[in-house]
Every structure is written in C-alpha cells, then in structure tokens.
Amino acid sequence: MDVSFDTKVVHNSLKNTNSIHSKTTPIYQTTAFTFSSLEELEGFYQGKSPYLYSRTGNPNTDELGQAVAALEGAPAGVATSSGLSAILAGILSVAKAGDHVVAAEDLYGGTYHLLKEELKQFGIETTFVPFENSAQVKNAIQKNTTLLYTETVTNPFLRVENIGKLVEIAKEKSIITMVDNTFASPYLKQPYLEGVNLVVHSATKYLGGHSDVTAGVLVGHTDIVKKAREKVVNLGANLSPFEAWLACRGLKTLALRMERQALNAKELAHALNANPSVKKVYYPEYVSEKGNGAIVTIELGENCDISRFFSSLGWVKIVPTLAGVETTVSYPLGTSHRALPPELQDKIGINKQVVRISIGIESASDIIKQFEQAIQASL
Numbered sequence: 498m499d500v501s502f503d504t505k506v507v508h509n510s511l512k513n514t515n516s517i518h519s520k521t522t523p524i525y526q527t528t529a530f531t532f533s534s535l536e537e538l539e540g541f542y543q544g545k546s547p548y549l550y551s552r553t554g555n556p557n558t559d560e561l562g563q564a565v566a567a568l569e570g571a572p573a574g575v576a577t578s579s580g581l582s583a584i585l586a587g588i589l590s591v592a593k594a595g596d597h598v599v600a601a602e603d604l605y606g607g608t609y610h611l612l613k614e615e616l617k618q619f620g621i622e623t624t625f626v627p628f629e630n631s632a633q634v635k636n637a638i639q640k641n642t643t644l645l646y647t648e649t650v651t652n653p654f655l656r657v658e659n660i661g662k663l664v665e666i667a668k669e670k671s672i673i674t675m676v677d678n679t680f681a682s683p684y685l686k687q688p689y690l691e692g693v694n695l696v697v698h699s700a701t702k703y704l705g706g707h708s709d710v711t712a713g714v715l716v717g718h719t720d721i722v723k724k725a726r727e728k729v730v731n732l733g734a735n736l737s738p739f740e741a742w743l744a745c746r747g748l749k750t751l752a753l754r755m756e757r758q759a760l761n762a763k764e765l766a767h768a769l770n771a772n773p774s775v776k777k778v779y780y781p782e783y784v785s786e787k788g789n790g791a792i793v794t795i796e797l798g799e800n801c802d803i804s805r806f807f808s809s810l811g812w813v814k815i816v817p818t819l820a821g822v823e824t825t826v827s828y829p830l831g832t833s834h835r836a837l838p839p840e841l842q843d844k845i846g847i848n849k850q851v852v853r854i855s856i857g858i859e860s861a862s863d864i865i866k867q868f869e870q871a872i873q874a875s876l
C-alpha cells in the first residue's frame with residue numbers, strides 16, 4: 498500500500514532476517530559474518546547472501562541507506578561515515594582526473610574545501626558560480642564537465658535552489674546533477690523526484706536529529722549508487738553498525754520534529770523581523786507546502802555587541818552544527834565559513850554580525866523570549 502511520508506518514516510525498519518522477531522532492528526555489531534561451508538562462502542560471491550565483512554556491507558548501514566532512499570523516492574542508497582564522505586563518494590562516482598565540476602559558490606564550507614583543495618590535487622577541477630544566475634552556470638560548463646553540484650537550501654542565508662532549472666540545464670548538456678538536501682531533509686524536499694540524479698545528506702543533521710551520530714547518506718540512480726558504494730568500500734568510508742542504528746532510530750521522528758521545528762522557526766523569524774535591533778532576517782519565503790525549514794539566520798544591527806549577544810543566550814548554546822532537537826546558535830564567520838577567502842565571505846554576506854539559529858522543538862514562546870532577552874542584553 499502506498500502510504501504517506503509521515504507513515505513511511507516511522508516504518509523504516511529492516512525486515513526481520515532471523516527467527517527472533519524483535520520490534521526494533523537488532524544491532525549487528527560485528528566486523529564480519531560467518532560461513533559454515535565453502536559453498537556458503539561462495540554463495541556470497543554469487544550474490545546469494547548479502548554480507549561478508551562489515552566494511553563491505555552490514556545490515557544496519559544498509560537499513561539506513563535504504564530507508565533514506567525510500568523517503569527520497571530513489572531506487573538505491575548507501576550510508577557512509579559522514580556527510581562529507583557521502584559527498585566524496587558521490588563526486589568520485591561521476592568525476593575522475595581530467596573532469597570538471599560546476600558548483601554553487603555558496604556551498605557548505607567542508608564541501609567547498611573538498612572540491613577546491615582536495616579533489617583538485619587529484620585532477621578534478623571545479624568552477625564555483627552563483628547558481629541563482631543560470632546564464633553563469635551554463636557559461637561555466639566545459640567539454641569535460643561531468644557534474645553540476647549544489648544544495649537545495651544553502652547555508653547560512655537559506656537561498657532556495659531552483660532545482661527544475663538546474664535539471665533542465667544538466668539534461669541539455671547530458672551532465673549529472675548532485676544536490677545536498679541536508680537543510681531541507683526529505684520531509685520538505687525530494688530532489689530525486691524532480692529529476693536530480695544524486696541526493697546527498699549529512700545524516701548528522703535532521704535525519705539523525707539528536708546530535709549523537711555523525712553519518713552520511715547518498716541516494717539516487719541504482720548504477721551510480723552502486724559505483725559510489727564501491728568507492729565507500731575501497732576508501733574505507735563505511736559507517737559503523739551502531740551509528741547506523743542510531744541514525745535509523747532518529748529518522749523515525751523526522752516528520753514530527755521537522756513539523757514542530759519549522760513552525761517554531763516561522764514564529765521566531767516573525768518576532769525577529771519585528772525587532773528593530775535586527776538588521777536582517779534570512780528565512781526562506783517558500784521551501785515546500787509543509788514549511789520553510791528550521792533555520793533562521795539574522796544580521797544584528799551595528800549597535801549590538803556580538804560577544805555580549807552570544808554570552809547572554811541562557812539555555813541556547815553556541816554549537817557549530819545544526820538540526821538537533823535543542824535550539825542552538827552558530828557563528829558562521831568564526832566556524833563554518835571561516836576558511837572562505839574574505840572576498841567570498843563579503844560577496845555572500847558573511848560578516849561579524851551574522852548569527853545562524855537552528856531551531857529546536859521547545860516551546861516557541863520560550864525561544865522567542867530567550868532571543869529577545871539576548872538582543873536586549875547586547876545593546
């Protein structure tokens with residue numbers, strides 16, 4: 498039966514594979530799997546049994562990859578040790594030395610560095626352009642371009658990518674598209690269903706949701722994900738069974754969390770908009786009919802002392818990540834965007850008054866009160 502997203506997300510568990518029918522998936526905390534005969538061992542290589550050694554495959558990591566693929570409407574998925582390793586595996590499955598990538602210039606800092614520095618050393622060149630300007634995207638495409646890379650909702654200014662346009666450009670030129678859907682999560686956006694070839698997540702964020710697991714997931718076309726899985730195995734970027742299990746547990750409440758977090762974010766954005774000490778509020782006008790996400794970025798007025806603001810936030814902690822059930826703040830200039838060249842920081846609007854807020858599941862009025870009080874204290 499075809500069920501809604503909110504139902505699917507709760508029922509992501511693996512089918513029971515043994516005679517003990519536990520309600521939740523057991524943790525296969527094992528480095529390898531046993532065989533009782535050479536025939537059985539040979540069976541693995543013939544595709545009759547799925548598991549041999551946990552780096553090459555494990556039921557818990559497969560559960561995560563398959564669950565996220567199902568939520569994205571994609572046929573295949575692979576879970577990896579981190580969001581960044583999922584990004585690496587995805588890129589390496591479609592680009593090799595001599596190939597060229599066109600990427601959005603307002604990417605997550607770690608991805609920017611991966612493309613600009615690390616992959617460059619291996620002969621994969623990247624041109625960064627503002628993806629809001631499709632003429633510039635088209636102009637940046639070269640004969641050897643194999644990949645267009647962007648994010649559904651960008652960090653920290655929450656620009657919403659025009660996925661339809663991107664897919665159109667890519668199809669015209671027969672180029673693969675890959676999109677980081679971390680900020681929106683499949684609850685809000687399902688880029689694969691819009692024609693994107695590969696969708697990647699830092700499961701460390703909304704998919705896991707409880708700030709207790711670092712993991713990544715890549716989903717998409719079966720043949721590309723198959724290649725990406727080989728990269729994960731060969732580069733040793735596999736996710737451990739317990740981490741995968743935690744991510745799957747977190748995933749079950751994705752719809753509930755996102756619903757509440759997005760509602761809270763909307764109320765906070767509204768309140769901060771009305772605050773005269775806040776120079777700018779960045780909150781997307783439209784991400785999906787289910788909401789606009791749970792991140793609000795603000796630029797405080799020059800009259801606010803930024804250090805005092807950060808130390809007056811009470812129970813809202815300064816944390817260089819996002820998407821947990823607790824409301825937290827981060828300082829892009831000091832953390833996520835620290836490594837960007839100053840010209841690029843300027844160009845995309847990162848300055849010393851910019852604060853990124855990751856909204857949690859607390860009471861909206863408590864969250865608003867805490868921020869209003871910290872702004873007051875910073876004056």
Ligand SMILES: *Cc1c(COP(=O)(O)O)cnc(C)c1O
Binds near residue numbers: 582608679698699702
């Ligand atoms: C955190 C993040 C990543 C990297 O994920 P890790 O799990 O830290 O490796 C990639 N993209 C976005 C948008 C992120 O927020």
